[in-house]
């Protein structure tokens with residue numbers, strides 16, 4: 071049984087609005103994609119594939135270890151994941167972890183916990199219970215309050231036995247995460263509660279927040 075990781079890092083980061091693609095933006099002196107690799111190497115994984123924008127493939131060659139590859143990403147996250155999956159071609163007994171480069175504060179310990187849950191159950195995702203009161207809004211008008219009970223925010227890492235992920239990805243559906251493809255197949259998915267620091271760097275203030283947390287850690 072091999073431990074395999076896929077890093078979707080091929081997005082442009084339109085909401086971050088930086089000249090570089092988001093995964094290639096530096097955070098405390100290290101690019102988001104490098105931080106993802108550092109964390110995954112500490113777990114550790116047997117093999118890693120990173121999906122990056124085509125023009126970044128040459129730069130990746132200087133960063134990757136011998137058991138790691140870079141593939142050209144696709145136009146959507148789901149397609150980037152499929153390309154990386156096809157390049158790695160995991161076996162049915164391998165366990166495959168997907169982790170977005172955009173979540174730089176996830177720890178190796180949290181990732182190992184998600185992996186162990188996937189070994190046990192078949193499919194597991196890092197998630198956090200929602201903390202805010204949720205409003206349904208039409209235009210600017212509040213039309214209702216959504217019951218928060220039982221609602222969790224899904225993050226990455228997400229991990230799956232190879233045979234389950236292969237089946238999930240062979241469905242034609244485009245999804246924003248792989249767990250939803252498994253749910254559609256009726257596969258049981260377990261949540262692994264993690265720190266709220268698993269948040270995804272999406273907007274400029276997310277980057278500022280992540281930078282401040284890392285600076286405080288390094289101080």
Ligand code: CTP
Nearest residue numbers: 078079080081082083084085145146147150171
């Ligand atoms: N991703 C990818 N391939 C794509 C789109 C996204 O590999 N075609 C990756 C991103 O690099 C990121 C993760 O999927 O690590 C989550 O996506 P998101 O946070 O939406 O990143 P972007 O799509 O780059 O950002 P935006 O939606 O603001 O453009």
Ligand code: MG
Nearest residue numbers: 081082083147
């Ligand atoms: Mg996106």
